[in-house]
Amino acid sequence: MSPSFKPWMAALALFAAAPAAATAPAGVPPAAPPAAVAEAPLAPSWSRSYSLSDLGRNSDVLLLGIRNSEQLELPLRRDRLVSAAELQLEYLPSPALQAHLSHLRVYLNDRLMGVLPAAPAQPEQAGQPLRQSLPLDARLFGDFNRIRLEFVGHYTDLCEDPAHSSLWLSLSQSSTIRLREQALLSHNDLAHFPAPFFDPRDTAPLQLSMVFAAAPTLGERQAAAVLASYFGSLGAWRGARFPVLFDRLPAVADDRPPPASVVFATNARRPAFLADRERFPAVNGPRVELLDHPDSPYAKLLLIQGRDEADLQRAVAALALGTPLLRGARVEIGELPALALRQPYDAPNWTPTDRPVRFAELMDYPQQLQVSGLRPAPVTLNINLPPDLFVWRNQGIPLRTHYRFSAPGNEDDSRLNILLNEQFIDSLALRGREQSRGLEELRLGLEGGEGGGQRDKLLLPALKVGANNRLSFEFNFASTLGSAQRDRCQTVLPVSVYGAIDEDSTLDLSGNHHYLAMPDLSAFAGSGFPFSRLADLSETRVLVPAEQGAQSLATLLEVFGALGAQIGYPAFGVRLLDAWPAGGDADADLLILDRLPEALLQRSDLALRLAAPFDRLLSGQPPAALRGAQPANAGTVPGAAVEIGASAPLAAVLGLQSPLHPQRSIVALLAHSDADHALLRDTLADPEQRAALRGSLALIRSSGVTSQVVGEPYYVGHLPWWLLLWFHLSAYPLLLAALSAGCVLLGAFLAWRLLRAVGRRRLGEE
Known part of the structure; x- marks a missing residue:
């Protein structure tokens, strides 16, 4: 059975109970509900708002006539249920939009929720910000949700150009999605660990309380530090906060999310609420147990126990290794295998610097390297490097790029721009295939080779590379969509245009000190x-x-x-x-x-x-x-x-x-x-x-x-001795010039002495 309570389970139970109630003898009072059901506490419920910035939009979103759709992704924890939802939009439409033709369609998980006006009805309010609210069907929310906004804009009735500059609508970053969330009961089963303490669908910063007995020992703190680094690696960009409590648990409330906590306890030292030795007896080795909070079954405790501090550290290591053998409410930890020694600069979040790296290794999610539309969003890759990577006087970092694209309608103006940290690097022309008449043979290859494919070798300037980098590829397709001639009006629908960077493209950072x-x-x-x-x-x-x-x-x-x-x-x-x-x-x-x-x-x-x-x-x-440039040896x-x-x-x-x-x-x-x-x-x-x-x-x-x-x-x-010498002398150009002149004079003097000695020997021989 699923560990989470589902609404259809309650409906099925009621459906099964209905015939029994109907056939009960008259005058016989219905049976009293079980005590466990009668005493079940109300599920905590709270309101939460997600702004566009919370959903990854760092600025206002601009919708255009040829790029008229924006999709917002809203994942939800598995132990949450949405009971009510509302979309509150703030947007500024173009003053040129016609109110009776322009509108905004809102979809939730591909279901149309409603239509909002894209322009004010009163002409005197044209160009003014609009605020609209739209209820969303809470029954459609699941673990992963997509809210799609489609802009349908018109500026005239006839002879309309879909790429006209007056077709735009700007969504404000302050637009929000308001949800009424409710906690769900879940079984105490470590098979789902790290849930419920961490859920990758939750975009909020991780909040996990750490509970100790008074005055924790050095070994207890070390175990907690390792566990904090593990949860931090899971949280990644979300961030993590770890409130510390001594001899008490965090308070629970009905109007906020149930808290999650980790409790550290040994046979000799344990928090005060674990003083009951019959319920929490002494252990014979490392143990991990998943418990309900004493005040609420919706809040969970991860109890890490051991005979001593060494057992706590072994239990934490077992959790952090993510072994698939974890299951049930309680797990006894046996012997752990020795961990392999790490090599310098092999951090999983860092790009390898000892070999060429395929773009497939840098992807964060599927389809990251593919875009669509006449004006698509750029393809971006994050490249994290060790900060001590020495790229001084490097001629460039080799970038081998394979890319594919739909044949553009106008080859002269279609380009692929490459940027590093928002700085322009190069621009490549997108040249389509030569069109041939008659029947054309197509082949579905397993390794690319499709029409429109190109490959280029570039050098990324080393001085533009830092510790945290963002490599962007911008496809720009030129196309003719309409005519501006009044006596020859024509409308051309935009075709589906795609661009993709191949996963086999490589970035080579090897050879640097x-x-x-x-x-x-x-x-x-x-x-x-x-x-x-x-x-x-x-x-x-x-x-x-x-x-x-x-x-x-x-x-x-x-x-x-x-x-x-x-x-x-x-x-x-x-x-x-x-x-x-x-x-x-x-x-x-x-x-x-x-x-x-x-x-x-x-x-x-x-x-x-x-x-x-x-x-x-x-x-x-x-x-x-x-704020300015610092010389290498600035003091x-x-x-x-x-x-x-x-x-x-x-x-x-x-x-x-x-x-x-x-x-x-x-x-x-x-x-x-x-x-x-x-x-x-x-x-x-x-x-x-x-x-x-x-x-x-x-x-x-x-x-x-x-x-x-x-x-x-x-x-x-x-550094090699010669590079070390050259690097440190580069800050003293006058000294370097004097040394160079001295080396030239010394070389000339030695050559003169050698030639003179050779001349004397020849004269002596003659």
């Missing part, structure tokens, strides 16, 4: 570097306070959630420390949380010291200088120290070289109070504010992020 000037907080904020160099974070150590509060622990978990989203792999190899690393832990990158240890506070070149009641800042390069001269006492929240992100190893880095997330941690988490969760983290020091206040470069840079990675 890895070398980067540090500290660089933008590399940490955008890619998790240097910790993400190994996907499992096996060369990462995290220094946390010995006793960590709920807000500080939430910051740690959300940082690991962000690292999991950037890498796409759980942090199986990470280690948490509560003392300054030594021995084998010295050769590792270090992430510090809360405050700097004494070993670093003694350094004279430290950029920032946060200590109550005063904040001591060592002034450096002004933030405005970060700053430390200035005077400033001490400021304030009561408002202040957090900081600091990057510096590790004193334990020259090729290792330290990133410190500095915060003291709960308000500081809340400010830090909000900044790291906001993409715009996170992008402002640059340089070696970022101060976070309520007004925003201020970044600075303090101190001299250092370099991580390796």
Whole structure:
């Protein structure tokens, strides 16, 4: 039976019960309903709005006469039911539209819901924004829904050109879809894990509470960090928040979604609500159990138990491995296989840099590489690269593009434009097949080879490539659709036009070295570097306070959630420390949380010291200088120290070289109070504010992020000696010219001495 309650089940039960009720003897009262049914709680119900920006539209949507359709995709969780729905549209129509002919059709899952006016009925209101509401049939909503808007516009009765510039309608980004959602009961079965804690159909940020006994130990925090990185890798672009609770569960309410929680407990340490030893006895090994919340069967708990901290970590590893053997409400974890060692730069979310990469490996969904229409949307691919990829003085990155398209009506003006990060790279002509008379033989090949196919080799400029890139292919088809002659009016219907980039197209990033000037907080904020160099974070150590509060622990978990989203792999190899690393832990990158240890506070070149009641800042390069181009070896001269006492929240992100190893880095997330941690988490969760983290020091206040470069840079990675010498000397052109002149003079002198010696020998022989 399906784990979710379906409405047709209730209808079937009522249908089966109706004959029994009709045949009951007269005067006999009906049987009392079972106690379980009578005491069933009401399902939580709440309202939720989805704007166009929530559905992936970053700007207003423009509908045209030849591109008159827009489809909105609205997935819903499997444990949700829609009881009511309404579409609220805000749009601005063209003033040239005729009200009695122009309209807007609305479809839900290919069913026509209604027709809205595309232009105001009163002529004096032409060109004014319109607001319209349309109820949607809630019975048609399922797990994945498509809402299609079709614009039918007319500007004249006769001799109309469908590509006329006056045929347009702009949908506002503030248009919303309002739903009344209701929770559904589900069985406690781990076969559906990670549901109900994470559902890929839910586009909202993941909200998952982590519950511990008071003062969680270092091993418990490490297990929670690995689990947070796993859920972060699932959430990806959605983001993830992990509220931390000690000895209590999150509250439930009837007017908001039921919360999901993960509970960590050992035989010796468990939250207070697990104190009943008869119901929750001691365990003999790692165990994972799916439970109902004590206050609501709609809210679920994931109980992770073990004899000790090692058992908790093994149970978390079993969950994160996603084994298909999970089933039932309770699972006992046995021995786990040893995980294969990760190689540098093999993060699943990064594009491989050691071989040519097929576009099929970069696709996020089927049909991503195909578009249709005379003015189709561009084909886009996301290319995430390690931030230390060294492309200096690179002549270009080879791009081998195979593409297919419908033969254009006008070959002279049909083009395929290629852009990288919204910057124009090249334009290729779309040339159709030569048309032949008579019967033409067609062949359905398995590997392309169709008419209109083309292939081109290009070089992407290396200087336009960054850590996060967007490669776009824009098909532009030229066609004649009508006539502007009044005495010869004709109308031509647009034909179906398609364009596709072949999956076998390749991008070759191999042959590049890895070398980067540090500290660089933008590399940490955008890619998790240097910790993400190994996907499992096996060369990462995290220094946390010995006793960590709920807000500080939430910051740690959300940082690991962000690292999991950037890498796409759980942090199986990470280690948490509560003392300054030594021995084998010295050769590792270090992430510090809360405050700097004494070993670093003694350094004279430290950029920032946060200590109550005063904040001591060592002034450096002004933030405005970060907006311009920086030379490779740009450094700053430390200035005077400033001490400021304030009561408002202040957090900081600091990057510096590790004193334990020259090729290792330290990133410190500095915060003291709960308000500081809340400010830090909000900044790291906001993409715009996170992008402002640059340089070696970022101060976070309520007004925003201020970044600075303090101190001299250092370099991580390796280059061949000749390239290393050339790269560092390139910043000193006068010195390079002097060295070049010296080398020429030295070579000329040596050649003169050699020729003179040869001449003397020949004269002596003669």
